[in-house]
Amino acid sequence: MTATAAAELPPIEVMPRDLEPYRRGNLPGIDWVHRFASGKPGPHVLVNALTHGNEFCGMSAACHLLDSGVRPKIGTLTVSFANVEAYRSFDPARPFESRQLVHNLNRIWSAAWLDGSENSPELRRARELRPVVAAADHILDIHSTSQDVQPFWVYPAFERNGAAALAIGRPTVHLVMPQGLGSGTPVIQHGLHGTPGHHGAAVVVECGQHFKRTTSELAIEVAQDFLAHFWLIEREPAPDSQRAPARRFELLQTVVIQTPEFRFTRPLKGFETFDEGELIATDGEREIRAPCADCTVLMPARVPVVGREGVYLARPMA
Numbered sequence: 001m002t003a004t005a006a007a008e009l010p011p012i013e014v015m016p017r018d019l020e021p022y023r024r025g026n027l028p029g030i031d032w033v034h035r036f037a038s039g040k041p042g043p044h045v046l047v048n049a050l051t052h053g054n055e056f057c058g059m060s061a062a063c064h065l066l067d068s069g070v071r072p073k074i075g076t077l078t079v080s081f082a083n084v085e086a087y088r089s090f091d092p093a094r095p096f097e098s099r100q101l102v103h104n105l106n107r108i109w110s111a112a113w114l115d116g117s118e119n120s121p122e123l124r125r126a127r128e129l130r131p132v133v134a135a136a137d138h139i140l141d142i143h144s145t146s147q148d149v150q151p152f153w154v155y156p157a158f159e160r161n162g163a164a165a166l167a168i169g170r171p172t173v174h175l176v177m178p179q180g181l182g183s184g185t186p187v188i189q190h191g192l193h194g195t196p197g198h199h200g201a202a203v204v205v206e207c208g209q210h211f212k213r214t215t216s217e218l219a220i221e222v223a224q225d226f227l228a229h230f231w232l233i234e235r236e237p238a239p240d241s242q243r244a245p246a247r248r249f250e251l252l253q254t255v256v257i258q259t260p261e262f263r264f265t266r267p268l269k270g271f272e273t274f275d276e277g278e279l280i281a282t283d284g285e286r287e288i289r290a291p292c293a294d295c296t297v298l299m300p301a302r303v304p305v306v307g308r309e310g311v312y313l314a315r316p317m318a
C-alpha cells in the first residue's frame with residue numbers, strides 16, 4: 001500500500017468479530033437468522049444487519065440483542081445478518097471492498113431480480129432471506145456511511161415510516177424518498193413494504209462512518225428504540241439531549257455513475273449545499289447540476305465506480 005492510500009484509510013475502531021456462533025439460528029435452512037415468538041399477539045419486527053458487508057454497526061447491534069438474550073414481550077422478533085459472505089471477506093487494508101461481492105444486496109429486492117435467472121452470492125442470499133423480509137410487519141435495516149457524517153434515517157415517503165422515525169427521535173436527520181430509491185429496489189421497498197397501502201414501517205438507519213465506535217453505539221441504541229417503539233421491549237425513550245428537532249430532506253435525484261471520468265467539482269463528504277444550477281459533478285460529457293436551491297448532497301461516492309450511485313441530491317423540506 002502506498003503512503004497516500006494508507007493516509008486515506010479511516011481508522012478501524014470496530015473490527016469484524018467471528019459470526020460463526022450466530023450461524024445456527026432457528027429457521028430451518030436459513031443461516032444467521034434468529035426468530036423469537038412471544039406467543040402473544042403483536043407485530044413481527046425484523047432487525048436486519050450487514051445488508052452491506054463492511055457496515056459493522058448492524059453486526060454490533062444484532063450481536064448485542066442476541067448476546068443480551070432479548071425476547072419480545074409481545075409479537076415476534078427476528079434478528080438477521082444479511083451479507084455475511086461479504087462481511088467475511090473483510091481486509092483492513094481494503095476496508096471498502098467488502099461492501100458486496102457481486103451485487104449490491106440493497107438493490108435487488110424486486111421480483112425481476114429475485115425471480116430472474118442471474119446468480120451471485122447476493123442473489124442467493126436475497127432469495128434465501130426473501131420469506132424472512134416478507135414475513136415482517138416492521139423492518140429496521142441498519143447501515144453506515146463511508147464518509148464520517150451525521151447519522152440519518154432513509155425511507156420511502158409513506159406516513160407510517162416517517163411516523164416511526166420521528167417518534168423514535170434519533171437520529172434527527174431524515175432523508176425521505178417520494179419516488180423510492182431510484183436505483184434499484186432496497187430491502188425496505190421489497191414487496192408490500194414498497195406499496196402505499198401496507199401497514200408496516202420499513203426504514204434504513206445510517207448510523208455514521210462504517211468503522212467508528214460511535215456508529216456501533218448508535219446502532220445498538222436505535223435497534224432497541226425500534227423494538228421499544230413497537231412495544232416488543234420496555235425501554236426509556238432517548239434522552240431529550242439527543243432529540244433535537246428533526247431536519248428532513250427530500251430525495252430529488254439519484255445520480256448513477258456512467259463513465260470512469262466521473263468527478264466532483266470539489267471534495268464532498270455529504271451535507272454540502274449547492275445553489276440551483278451550480279455544477280456538482282461531471283460524468284464524461286454529462287454535467288450534474290443542482291436541481292433546486294439549497295441542493296444538499298448525500299452519500300457522495302468515495303471512489304467512483306461505473307454503474308454505482310455517485311451522489312444523492314436532496315432538498316431541505318419545510
Ligand SMILES: [Zn+2]
Nearest residue numbers: 052055143144
Ligand atoms: Zn449500507
